Amino acid sequence: MSKYENAMKLMEKLCGNGKEEVIALATISLSPNVAGSPRPAVRMVCAYYENGMFYVSTDARKNKMLQIEKNNEVSVAGLNWYTFQGRAENLGWVKDEKNAEIRAKF
Numbered sequence: 001m002s003k004y005e006n007a008m009k010l011m012e013k014l015c016g017n018g019k020e021e022v023i024a025l026a027t028i029s030l031s032p033n034v035a036g037s038p039r040p041a042v043r044m045v046c047a048y049y050e051n052g053m054f055y056v057s058t059d060a061r062k063n064k065m066l067q068i069e070k071n072n073e074v075s076v077a078g079l080n081w082y083t084f085q086g087r088a089e090n091l092g093w094v095k096d097e098k099n100a101e102i103r104a105k106f
Helices: 003-015 064-070 097-103
Strands: 020-028 038-048 053-055 073-078 082-087
Touching: 020 064, 038 064, 038 097, 053 097
Parallel strands: none
Antiparallel strands: 020 038, 020 073, 038 053, 073 082
16 A cells, blocks of 8 residues: 555544544735735634545635635644645535535535
8 A cells, every 4th residue: 555545544544434623724825924925824624524635614705715716725734643735625605505415514
């Protein structure tokens, strides 16, 4: 089994099975620092993990979503044991019929 396969198996064991997971979600702030450079923005969120993805429910007008809309590169850290980078995607309104299955699990 490859390192990637081992990591995915471990993530499923620790975060899967319908558990809610508290993660730190880092995005790039829309306002630069005083030197004009991009600056990170991080916050703790409750997430649902399934098939290699974390799902977070939030309002589209919140800073994290506005930041993801501008730059979808994010970093995630779990309490005490993992960190990684990836891309975020807005799946739309939580009550949209296409989101019913994941909403029911969350």
